[in-house]
Amino acid sequence: MAGQEVKLLGAWFSPFVHRVEWVLKLKGIQYEFVEEDLTNKSPLLVNYNPVHKRVPVLVHHGNPIAESLVIIEYIDDTWKQNPIMPQDPYERARARFWAKFVEEKFTEVIRGTIMLEGEQQEKEVKQAREALDVLEGELKGKKFFGGDTIGFLDIVLGWIAIWLGVIEEIACIKVFDSNKYPFIGKWMENFAELPVVKENLPARDKLVLYFHKIRQFGLASAVKK
């Protein structure tokens, strides 16, 4: 069975897991989804990703691969239909450069704001906005970062279409402004309307509840230190 060849260890609330699912679905690859309880990690997860013990993990014919960007490149290398990476080596290098930029200067920064308050949080919000300034310039008038169809960078940044608003709400911050970032605003709409995205997003209210708990727990731990 095709479903047994490809297994994805994931968690419903994780944007990193959703990235991988978007690519699997875009390519029409059948897979079995295994929901992990990260408060009580399964021996399967610990065995397949002993270094980080994190989701997502893709298991293909028994071979595990961790780290969402690494998984996406693996899928694109292995199943050639609907390519995610540009075919030209220079454009491929540019896609990797921008993906690294998004991860370091935006994704990790926004993730950090969940556990912060006050001045420290403001500093991170400012840094995240500076990253958006740069990305707005990079997107310019294009429909997607990949051009007319979505590519690697769209997949990597795609989480903002729903998770960013959730994190803004629970962390009481404002990062995105559609007047300041009209191209990214339009891009977010286009991205969220893609069938593979639209049909597979977690419910917003469930996400809010989940991340709210994460923040409460994180702030409580920080106070205890």
Added chain:
Amino acid sequence: MAGQEVKLLGAWFSPFVHRVEWVLKLKGIQYEFVEEDLTNKSPLLVNYNPVHKRVPVLVHHGNPIAESLVIIEYIDDTWKQNPIMPQDPYERARARFWAKFVEEKFTEVIRGTIMLEGEQQEKEVKQAREALDVLEGELKGKKFFGGDTIGFLDIVLGWIAIWLGVIEEIACIKVFDSNKYPFIGKWMENFAELPVVKENLPARDKLVLYFHKIRQFGLASAVKK
């Protein structure tokens, strides 16, 4: 002229620049090296890498590429001789996974120790040692991470063969221990003996002086805050 087709904007003391040079030399690619003064960045650097304004930047037929790991994959995609990345998609994914691990859990951590003292520094040293524990297990009895010849992960970790000792000296820390990491110790020797590495390393005493200044300046700035 071949030298005009490929240009490398670099700095003599940078391990990230040396990574790229090792790959260019391994593949026998002729290039022009442009030494950048990072205290007074050239318009060329700012123009070619406006986002980070950092070296290395590889310029191929006028097209600039930044970030050492992205550059290395570009070179390997473009010049096929003496491949750096494994040819098998699963092995390629593993190489990328480990490269990310080295960068996040070791390279950035060691870089951080230069500017730290006391308890904060000790915490980073502990984390770096934990990463070496994992890498020692991954290397096992192999000559190189890539097997019998060097590959992507060897290039990414190769800087430790000389820079780690220098940073240990100037930051007054001890991370590496050849009794605890016999495989990595032997690997460091093998790596440093490769002709493309041996013939192109900066002088150790010059590196010590340079990083000593960096540390003094960094600690002085921290005190002023």
